[in-house]
Amino acid sequence: MNLTLDVWRQRHAGDQGRIVRYQAGGISPDMSFLEMLDVVNEGLILGGDEPIAFDHDCREGICGMCGFMINGIAHGPERATTVCQLHMRHFRDGDSLTIEPWRAGAFPVVRDLIVDRSAFDRIIAAGGFISASTGSAPEANNIAVPKQDADSAMDAAACIGCGACVAACPNASAMLFTAAKVVHLGVLPQGQPERKGRVKAMVETMDGLGFGHCTNIGECAAVCPKEIGMDTIAFLNRDLARSAVLTGNGRA
Amino acid sequence: MREDRAVTAATRSPPASGPAAPVLLPGTSVARKQLVAITGVVGVLYVLVHMLGNLHAFQGPRQLNHYGEYLRTIGEPLLPRSMLLWIARIVLLTAVTIHIGLTAQLALRSRAARPVRYVHPGVVQASYASRTMRWGGLALLGFIVFHLMDLSWGVHPHFVRGDVYHNAVTGFRRWPVTAVYLAAMAALGLHLYHGTWSVFQTLGVNRPRWDRAIHRGALTLALIVGLGFSTVPVAVLVHLVK
Numbered sequence: 186m187n188l189t190l191d192v193w194r195q196r197h198a199g200d201q202g203r204i205v206r207y208q209a210g211g212i213s214p215d216m217s218f219l220e221m222l223d224v225v226n227e228g229l230i231l232g233g234d235e236p237i238a239f240d241h242d243c244r245e246g247i248c249g250m251c252g253f254m255i256n257g258i259a260h261g262p263e264r265a266t267t268v269c270q271l272h273m274r275h276f277r278d279g280d281s282l283t284i285e286p287w288r289a290g291a292f293p294v295v296r297d298l299i300v301d302r303s304a305f306d307r308i309i310a311a312g313g314f315i316s317a318s319t320g321s322a323p324e325a326n327n328i329a330v331p332k333q334d335a336d337s338a339m340d341a342a343a344c345i346g347c348g349a350c351v352a353a354c355p356n357a358s359a360m361l362f363t364a365a366k367v368v369h370l371g372v373l374p375q376g377q378p379e380r381k382g383r384v385k386a387m388v389e390t391m392d393g394l395g396f397g398h399c400t401n402i403g404e405c406a407a408v409c410p411k412e413i414g415m416d417t418i419a420f421l422n423r424d425l426a427r428s429a430v431l432t433g434n435g436r437a
Numbered sequence: 438m439r440e441d442r443a444v445t446a447a448t449r450s451p452p453a454s455g456p457a458a459p460v461l462l463p464g465t466s467v468a469r470k471q472l473v474a475i476t477g478v479v480g481v482l483y484v485l486v487h488m489l490g491n492l493h494a495f496q497g498p499r500q501l502n503h504y505g506e507y508l509r510t511i512g513e514p515l516l517p518r519s520m521l522l523w524i525a526r527i528v529l530l531t532a533v534t535i536h537i538g539l540t541a542q543l544a545l546r547s548r549a550a551r552p553v554r555y556v557h558p559g560v561v562q563a564s565y566a567s568r569t570m571r572w573g574g575l576a577l578l579g580f581i582v583f584h585l586m587d588l589s590w591g592v593h594p595h596f597v598r599g600d601v602y603h604n605a606v607t608g609f610r611r612w613p614v615t616a617v618y619l620a621a622m623a624a625l626g627l628h629l630y631h632g633t634w635s636v637f638q639t640l641g642v643n644r645p646r647w648d649r650a651i652h653r654g655a656l657t658l659a660l661i662v663g664l665g666f667s668t669v670p671v672a673v674l675v676h677l678v679k
Contacts, residue, residue, distance in 0.1 A: 191556070191557075193556070204556055254555060254557070254559070256557055256559060257555055257557045257558050257559020257560075258559045258561055283556055283557035285555055285556055285557065288551055288553050288554065288555055289550060289551055290549065290550050290551060290552050291550070353561070355547075355551075355563075355568070356547035356550060356551075357547065357550035357551040358547070358550070360467075385465070388465045388466070388467050389465055391466075392465055392466050395549065395550055396550055397466075397543075397546060397547030397548075397550035397551070398466035398467070398469075398470055398543045398546065398547055399466075399467075399470065399639075400547075400567065400570060400635075401567065401631070401634070401635040401638045401639065402563040402564075402567045402568065403562060403563060403567070404560070404561055404562065404563050407561040407562045407563075408561060414645065415638065415648075416643070416644065416645045416648070418638065419637075419638050419641050419642075419643040419644070420641065421467070421641075422467055422470075422471070422638065422639055422640065422641035423640075423641025423642070424641070425465065425467045425468065425471075425641075426468075426471055426640060426641055429464075429468060
């Protein structure tokens with residue numbers, strides 16, 4: 186396969202950045218998108234150029250490190266897929282692809298396609314945890330969790346924090362990410378004592394970091410590689426409304 | 438002891454480092470959106486009642502003008518004349534001001550949230566209605582001013598105060614006026630479709646098992662209001678109402 190790539194190149198955070206065109210030749214349809222970029226980078230290195238910088242780690246779709254825009258779609262055209270698990274067979278020979286980093290004020294570009302997502306860590310630090318004494322692991326059946334709740338908690342906990350939701354949102358909102366964390370802890374018995382304080386602190390932090398607000402457009406859920414749904418955002422909205430009406434810090 | 442630790446950990450939040458946006462009303466972006474939703478509900482109820490009232494036009498001049506007069510006399514003699522009408526106007530004006538003011542503020546924040554735009558923008562599934570809420574809403578604001586000038590304040594070549602039927606018929610006879618009204622009703626339908634579903638989502642009422650029904654209900658409401666309003670100008674234009 187031969188492809189034309191328009192890739193965002195930016196040397197460092199302060200650099201202006203620009204789109205540079207590359208020809209990718211001899212690409213196997215069985216390669217992943219990142220392997221295709223590896224091939225392009227080998228050519229660049231041999232030619233004495235700087236390789237295209239992109240984040241990656243596990244390359245099996247579970248770590249949340251990789252991700253960029255391909256023709257305006259976060260993680261590319263396949264649903265529920267990270268770019269590392271996106272294979273070149275989904276593209277056609279001769280395709281022209283524009284590759285850009287996530288765009289959000291809260292996600293400054295570090296270099297080329299790499300953005301700094303520590304804003305997500307700050308949202309987590311504001312309440313995305315349970316303050317319980319850590320000791321040896323407790324007996325699993327000490328706290329009974331209804332199957333349905335365990336399932337919804339697990340679905341929300343599937344969020345890998347890749348940032349595609351922010352990138353796809355026209356408002357660069359982090360609502361889907363924040364909501365996934367709020368639901369993940371909010372439906373479990375262990376999450377109840379801090380439930381109201383958590384949602385308030387996390388949303389306030391999200392706002393403070395300069396993310397936009399949610400306009401219920403649904404682009405976030407459509408590109409989420411872990412298929413986190415818009416229902417998590419409704420859950421967050423409900424918990425926040427209750428936390429405003431009821432006092433105290435616990436069960437919303 | 439354990440409880441105390443839990444409380445401090447959850448309420449602690451790092452210093453906010455984002456841009457200091459002007460604050461119209463205090464609260465998180467979510468709480469402000471919820472106010473936009475509640476004021477939107479006021480608007481939805483109003484347009485529904487307004488649309489149903491307009492249908493009196495099909496009963497003829499006497500009925501429609503009588504309905505117009507009735508709106509001023511509701512509550513008499515307990516309430517002074519036009520009292521309820523003025524209360525409704527004040528509630529509406531307040532709701533619309535909050536609705537637009539908060540939305541403008543949130544929209545400016547969102548604009549600032551993406552300082553560098555995409556070279557190649559893309560849309561995966563977002564509906565036309567959901568993507569045109571802001572511009573469509575502004576267009577509706579412009580239409581509301583035009584509509585008030587046209588049929589309430591009497592900036593209208595054949596305006597006769599109190600003769601609602603006459604004003605409507607002579608107005609809608611001119612096709613450019615009818616075209617403006619029909620375009621505005623299309624915009625209203627789109628705004629109501631995404632807006633009504635959004636109310637349920639933003640207030641946290643929506644559940645996965647109700648989602649489809651709420652979408653359908655919002656579409657039905659948007660069609661009923663949009664088409665219901667459109668019947669009167671179209672009927673006048675094709676001389677069904679004269």
